Amino acid sequence: MIQETHFNVFILALLVAIPAWAIAVDEPFTVTLMTRAVIFAIAAVGLNIALGLGGLVSLGHAAFFGIGGYAMGILAFHQQTYAPIFEWPFVIEGTKSMPVIWLVAVVASSLAALVIGLLSLRTSGVYFIMITLAFGQMFFFYCIGWSAYGGEDGLSIYVRNGFPGLNTLDPIQFYAICFSILALVLWIVSALAKSSFGLALNAARQVPHRVETAGLNTKRIQLAAFVISGAITGLAGALFADLNRFVSPAMFSWQLSGEIIVFVVIGGVGRLFGPVVGALVFVALEHILGGLSEFWHIYLGLLLLLIVLFSHGGLIGMVCGRKAVHD
Amino acid sequence: MTEIILATHGLTKTFGALKVSNNISIDLRPGEIHALIGPNGAGKSTLIAQICGTLTPAAGRVELMGKDVTHLSARKRSLAGLGRTFQISALAMEDTVLQNTVLGALGATGNPWFSLRPALKNHALRGVAEQALHRVGLQDVMSTRTAELSHGQRRQLEVAVALTLNPKAFIMDEPMAGLGSEGSKQLTELLDELRVEAPILLVEHDMDAVFALANRISVLVYGKIIATGTVDEIRANREVKEAYLGDEA
Numbered sequence: 001m002i003q004e005t006h007f008n009v010f011i012l013a014l015l016v017a018i019p020a021w022a023i024a025v026d027e028p029f030t031v032t033l034m035t036r037a038v039i040f041a042i043a044a045v046g047l048n049i050a051l052g053l054g055g056l057v058s059l060g061h062a063a064f065f066g067i068g069g070y071a072m073g074i075l076a077f078h079q080q081t082y083a084p085i086f087e088w089p090f091v092i093e094g095t096k097s098m099p100v101i102w103l104v105a106v107v108a109s110s111l112a113a114l115v116i117g118l119l120s121l122r123t124s125g126v127y128f129i130m131i132t133l134a135f136g137q138m139f140f141f142y143c144i145g146w147s148a149y150g151g152e153d154g155l156s157i158y159v160r161n162g163f164p165g166l167n168t169l170d171p172i173q174f175y176a177i178c179f180s181i182l183a184l185v186l187w188i189v190s191a192l193a194k195s196s197f198g199l200a201l202n203a204a205r206q207v208p209h210r211v212e213t214a215g216l217n218t219k220r221i222q223l224a225a226f227v228i229s230g231a232i233t234g235l236a237g238a239l240f241a242d243l244n245r246f247v248s249p250a251m252f253s254w255q256l257s258g259e260i261i262v263f264v265v266i267g268g269v270g271r272l273f274g275p276v277v278g279a280l281v282f283v284a285l286e287h288i289l290g291g292l293s294e295f296w297h298i299y300l301g302l303l304l305l306l307i308v309l310f311s312h313g314g315l316i317g318m319v320c321g322r323k324a325v326h327d
Numbered sequence: 328m329t330e331i332i333l334a335t336h337g338l339t340k341t342f343g344a345l346k347v348s349n350n351i352s353i354d355l356r357p358g359e360i361h362a363l364i365g366p367n368g369a370g371k372s373t374l375i376a377q378i379c380g381t382l383t384p385a386a387g388r389v390e391l392m393g394k395d396v397t398h399l400s401a402r403k404r405s406l407a408g409l410g411r412t413f414q415i416s417a418l419a420m421e422d423t424v425l426q427n428t429v430l431g432a433l434g435a436t437g438n439p440w441f442s443l444r445p446a447l448k449n450h451a452l453r454g455v456a457e458q459a460l461h462r463v464g465l466q467d468v469m470s471t472r473t474a475e476l477s478h479g480q481r482r483q484l485e486v487a488v489a490l491t492l493n494p495k496a497f498i499m500d501e502p503m504a505g506l507g508s509e510g511s512k513q514l515t516e517l518l519d520e521l522r523v524e525a526p527i528l529l530v531e532h533d534m535d536a537v538f539a540l541a542n543r544i545s546v547l548v549y550g551k552i553i554a555t556g557t558v559d560e561i562r563a564n565r566e567v568k569e570a571y572l573g574d575e576a
C-alpha cells in the first residue's frame with residue numbers, strides 16, 4: 001500500500017507534468033483535456049464536502065455548476081453586447097474580468113445552496129436526494145425557457161474572459177489558473193476536514209444525536225457544509241463556461257449531477273484527492289473510449305460497478321487502503 | 328432544604344397502549360448517586376430520553392437547577408449542564424478515541440465556526456479531552472480508531488465524552504454493561520469520586536455496583552416508580568423483591 005499523502009503528491013505531479021509535456025510536444029488539445037479534468041475535479045471536490053464529509057447525497061449539484069456557468073455567461077454576454085444588466089435603480093454593466101465573474105459565481109451559488117440546503121436538510125436519505133434533484137431540474141427547465149439568454153440553445157461568448165497579467169487565450173495559461181484554483185480549494189478542504197468544523201461535520205454523518213449531545217447544532221453545521229460545497233462547485237461552473245466559451249441548460253442537467261457524483265465515487269468518497277482522481281479517470285476514458293465507441297459509458301459503468309463492489313474508498317482506497325486517522 | 332439539581336414532575340409518556348412512563352417524579356440532589364433500577368423494558372431509557380430531551384413527554388415537567396427545561400432541545404439541555412451517556416454507544420466509529428472526546432468538548436469549550444485550525448491542535452479542547460480520557464483509563468488508546476475498541480472500552484469512552492461537558496448532573500444509562508469485573512471496579516471507583524463534582528442519575532443492572540454506590544435507589548416497574556429509598560430500605564422492600572430483585576436482595 002502506498003501512503004495516501006505520497007499518492008496525492010504523485011497526482012499533483014501528474015497535473016503539472018502532463019500539460020508541461022503536452023506543451024513541449026505541441027499538443028494543445030491535451031492541455032484543454034487536462035483543463036476539463038481539473039475543472040471537473042474542482043466541482044467534485046466541492047461535492048465531496050457535502051457527500052464525503054457530510055454524508056449528504058446531493059443529486060442537484062449541477063444547479064450550482066450551472067449557476068456558476070450562467071454567472072459567467074450573463075456577465076460576459078452583456079459586456080459583448082454593450083447592454084447593461086440593470087439600468088435601474090443603478091446601472092450594472094457586464095464584465096469580462098474573471099475575478100469579478102468568479103466572485104459573482106461564488107456568491108450566487110452560495111445563496112442558492114443556502115436556500116436549497118435550508119429546505120432539503122429538513123429531510124434525509126432518499127428524500128434529500130429527491131429534493132436536491134428537483135431543485136436542479138427547476139433550474140434546468142427555467143433556463144430552457146429563459147429566452148433572453150438563449151433558452152435551449154444557450155449563450156456563446158466569443159472571447160475568453162480576462163485575468164490581469166495573463167493571456168487567458170493561451171491554453172496553458174488558462175490551465176495554470178484552473179490548476180491554481182484546484183490547489184487552493186484542496187488546501188482549504190484539507191484544513192476544513194481537520195478543523196473543529198470538520199470534526200463536527202464528520203461526526204454528524206456518523207452519529208447525529210451525539211453531536212447534538214455535545215451541544216452543537218447538527219443541521220446548521222450540515223447547512224454550512226452544503227453552502228461551502230455549492231460555492232466551490234459554482235466556481236467550477238464559471239471556469240467550465242470559460243473553457244468552452246459557451247453555457248447552456250445542459251450545465252444544469254441531472255446527468256451532470258450524476259457525473260459529479262461518479263467522479264467522487266470512482267476516486268474515493270471522503271478522500272481528499274478522490275474527486276481529482278475520479279475526474280482524471282473520467283476525462284481519460286471519455287477521450288480514449290469515446291474515440292472508439294459511442295457507447296463508452298458502458299465501460300464507465302462497468303468500472304463504476306467494479307469499484308463499488310470491490311473497493312471501499314474508490315481507486316484511492318485500492319491504492320492506499322483505508323483512510324488514515326488524523327493525530 | 329437542600330437544593331435540588333434535577334427533578335421530574337409527573338412525567339407521563341405512552342407508546343400506543345403501553346404506558347411507558349406513568350406519572351414519574353424523581354429528583355437528584357447534590358453529591359448523590361441516585362440509582363434507577365428495574366426489569367428490562369420497564370421504561371428506564373425512555374425516562375432518560377425525556378429528561379435529556381430526545382423524547383417529548385405527554386405530560387409533566389423536567390427541571391434543571393430549578394429552571395423548567397421541558398421545552399428545551401436536547402442540545403440546549405446539554406449546554407445547560409446535563410451530561411449523558413447512552414445505553415447504546417453513540418460514538419463516531421471511524422474517528423479516534425481522542426477525536427470523539429474532543430468533539431464532546433467542542434460545544435462547551437470551543438466552537439466549530441470560522442477557524443481552519445486543526446481541532447486536535449486546539450490546546451484548550453485537547454486538554455479537556457485528554458484529562459477526561461485519563462480519568463476513565465483510556466489514555467493509552469487515544470489515537471486508536473473507536474471501531475477497534477472493545478465493548479468495555481466504548482462504555483468508558485461514553486463516560487469520558489460526558490465528562491468533557493463538565494456537567495451539573497450526569498445521566499448514565501447502564502455504563503457498566505459488558506465491562507467485566509475489572510472494568511466495573513474501575514468505573515465504580517470513578518463514579519464514587521465523580522458524585523462530588525456532579526450528582527449522578529444511574530441506570531444500572533449490575534446490582535453489586537448499585538448497592539456499593541447508590542445513596543438512594545428508585546425502582547421502576549412497568550412505567551411506575553414502585554419505591555424510592557436507601558439501599559437498605561430497597562433491599563428490605565417486599566414489593567421490590569417480587570418485582571425485580573428476587574434472590575439478589
Ligand SMILES: Nc1ncnc2c1ncn2[C@@H]1O[C@H](COP(=O)(O)OP(=O)(O)OP(=O)(O)O)[C@@H](O)[C@H]1O
Pocket residue numbers: 342345347365366367368369370371372373374414
Ligand atoms: N419508540 C418506541 N416506540 C414504541 N415502543 C417503544 C419505543 N421505545 C421503547 N419502547 C418500548 O417501551 C418499553 C420501555 O423501553 P425502555 O428502552 O425504556 O426500557 P428499559 O427499562 O431501558 O429496558 P432495558 O433495561 O432493556 O434497557 C419497552 O417495552 C420498549 O419496547
Ligand SMILES: [Mg+2]
Pocket residue numbers: 371372373414500
Ligand atoms: Mg434501557
